[in-house]
Amino acid sequence: MTSTPQRGASTSRTAPPRVRLVDVAREAGLSKTTVSAALNGTGRLSPAVREKARETARRMGYRPNATARQLRAGRARLIGYVVGEFAWRPWTYLESPYFAQLTSATAASALRHGYALVMLPAGSLHSEWADLPLEAVVVADPVDHRVVDDLLAARIPVVSDGSVDGRPGAHWVDVDAEEAVHGTLEHLAAQGARRTALVMSGSTTRFHREVLTAYRDWCAARGCTPRVTVTDDAGNGPAVRAVESALTAAERPDALFVVEEVSPPLVLDAARRHGYDVPGDLLVVCVSEDDTAEHTEPPISTLSLQPREIAEAGIELLVAALENGDEAPSGRLVATRLLVRESSRRPSRTVAASPQAECTSVPPT
Structure with missing residues (x-):
């Protein structure tokens, strides 16, 4: 007699085995070395071979072991992101069109360079990021230098506004x-x-x-x-x-x-x-x-204030510092757009010739 599982009883499912690189190679009829080179964009391979390896990996659901890759490279490729304002409401900045564009553009730019963005609450404390393997941090609109000071003390490169100009490990992007x-x-x-x-x-x-x-x-x-x-x-x-x-x-x-x-x-x-x-x-x-x-x-x-341009410039500065190992401060000015x-516009009105003619008014009460 077959027993009926009771409601709420746990049922165990065996997870399908993880697809390995050797499995992709076997399915594609290629060597493991060839598949590895194709997926990493290295080696002298024909476009047809490279595409075959990539398509096979995609179809089989192959995903590189990120942990193993990080251990081999000795890097986590994580960039932190924190907004200095709104610390009393840590995620309020996501409601701002400016910060929404800045955040999404920062994430997209980081990803294009092979880095993932870790979003931190506004005004983050040292304890909130100290255990994360961050390689660099974007600090948008700091209201003070506490976060920047803590990050630089931990030898983590930072990109922020022009107030950090000249500090080792600190890079800046700003507007005039x-x-x-x-x-x-x-x-x-x-x-x-x-x-x-x-x-x-x-x-x-x-x-x-x-x-x-x-x-x-x-x-x-x-x-x-x-x-x-x-x-x-x-x-x-x-x-x-x-x-x-x-x-x-x-x-x-x-x-x-x-x-x-x-x-x-x-x-x-x-x-x-x-x-x-x-x-x-x-x-x-x-x-x-x-x-x-x-x-x-x-x-x-x-x-x-051109948040997308600011984001891209900031990530470019950080990636250059990380890839080159250069702690020398650097910065970039982004042009605003009116x-x-x-x-x-008052097209139908006659504009006075002298802008100073009526500029001596009484201050409001």
Whole structure:
């Protein structure tokens, strides 16, 4: 009599044997050495032989033993990735279009070079990565140097922003914040803006500090009163509140430069709620990687920080350091891109000849 298995009773299954290199060689009718060379892209093999070996391996589900390969090479080929901001909410950065693009591009670039990316929570502590066989780490937008200091002390190469310039084992990729800010403000001034308000994060990253300095310097050089509104937290809600605060100042701005990351349509909604016509009454430029900006009515001008280019440059610097064993610091500057759309153009208005003519206004209360 055959017994019926009871519900919940465990049943053992024998896992199929792992396909070995010798099995692939036997199936393909090739030597083990030939198959190994074909799969590793080495040796003098004809395209037909190389393709036959690879197709056989794929069909049989062959996968190299990663552990054995690492032991032979003495390397794990793992690159860590950590974001300095949002440490109080470790994975919040994944909701940001900028960091989402930066993260995916970093992972893709690392993989193209034969490395896997290990994502760490924002503001990672030493204990969270100390036992991982990381060969290098990307530290995006550090708010301080604790993580960078710990990694360099452990002799792990790092790529970060320009604040690490000159430190052995530290490499950097950055944007010229001053040039980006001044270029954007000059564009707005050329369109007739005289009272450009800045909405930005209260973050202490190098980028945000440089943005604020560049804005104030530009205003001082032109006799304009700085109009700065700082958000009290990350996310669309706090950013929209900051935008509304700037729009309801005693002296209404005629241009808005939003550096805090926010969904662009929400900026337009806030402007309309407070009686502004964009671009008739208010010119708008957002620092944003959000694709919705080009589909709003009117389309919103954006300043892109080029996260994909930053990611690729960072991985290239790290891979060069790892493959060459060179600890000498290196860096690269990535150009930003101002995409001018209808929200910051006033084609029907006559722009004043002198951008400084009306730049002596009273600061908002």
